Amino acid sequence: MDVLMKLDRITKTYHMGEITVNALRETSLDVFQGEILVILGPSGSGKSTLLNIMGGMDLPTTGEMFFLGENLSRAGDKRLTGYRRNEIGFVFQFYNLIPDLTGRENVELAADLVDEPLKVQEVLAEVGLAERMEHFPSQMSGGEQQRVSIARAAVKNPRLLLCDEPTGALDYQTGKLILALLVKINRERGSTVVIVTHNTPIGDMAHRVVRMRDGTITEIRENAAPLPPERIEW
Template identity: 70%
Template sequence: MMSKMPLLRLQQVSRRFVMGEVTVQALKETSLEIYPGELLVILGPSGSGKSTLLNIIGGMDAPSTGDLFFAGENLSRANEARLTRYRREQVGFVFQFYNLISDLTARENVELAAHLVTDPLPVDEVLREVGLINRQHHFPSQLSGGEQQRVAIARAAVKKPQLLLCDEPTGALDQQTGRRILDLLSRINRRYGSTVVIVTHNTVIGRLAQRTVRMGSGSILEIAVNPSPLPPERIDW
């Protein structure tokens, strides 16, 4: 059951980009609460504002207006050093195209992230959790797409982040491999208590979540509670 106190809260957050003489309103006045330990899916087509929202939640982008609170602290007023510490210590990122360091092995990619925090999970434990202990000395080019994504998830999870943010984590994968990635994210959510936020255009992935946020044209159109989330193996697309 979700705590009544949000881990993260957005209050009337907007984001504008100026491109020459044109101003693009990527995110309109948006308010959202995200709770400790929940699995939340943000849905929407390209251009809906979902990735902009994720970037603001993760401290990779700053709101043009509005406030972002994390554990009661207003990060909208934080300096770059504080935001860097937030990204390093509280947030893990998983991207569609993995973003691994090509000349480091799977283990070394995970170890590099572990060194960023003072109390990481044991690297061996995380590599076993993602099923890569026998592939740990392989380089990214020697791994399949699904294996590379599992390394990316291990790299994010080893920091024990309070927030695990995933931008289209199954977008470059076939359905069977994508299901394995969703199962892994669900296990990390349950085992380590990380709050997992998945951004995707694939609406059926929303059936995995405790809540879904549907976006369009830079705004939240709907927030829905899912009383019976499906296990990943029952999700088809």
């Protein structure tokens, strides 16, 4: 596989008064085009910090991040905004939908950010919301809201889809439906999907699994036979 993103000896240090927090320590990782990558680790392991750097929402303290060969480690706000807008789709644990907009309007807002978005109604239909797209988030279940969130990310047809605990606020069966949607986007759209989670069995659906602890990668494992999400149990 071709390398989509390269992280080279990334560190991230936060200063909180007199306390220094080393969220990432000398972390290196290649992310390949078209793969599903699951990053596992307990709270405080650095996995969400790593995801934020991948998404251009934060910059490393030291080290370098390359996307398609371009060094974004010290990019300015304008370049990072363009990177997030055109290359990245985000799926969050708590959906982050705009409450005063319908599902369709939430997705349209994302579609308006890029030059060649997918068709909004088609994407909403693909995630099973053809009959619910005119409802507001408060009128939707958690699973429906997360499907809107996935549609909002997918409508931009991003190269990289970043998911931070996408099943964390959902029940077991709904969580598996959301994972199945992410696999579908990976297969049909070719988007690279990175999922950060503390839920170890989700790693069984990935092409590769990264384990983190105390701000470092402790293991990278290839999965020769990823399981369909419906066969995953936790």
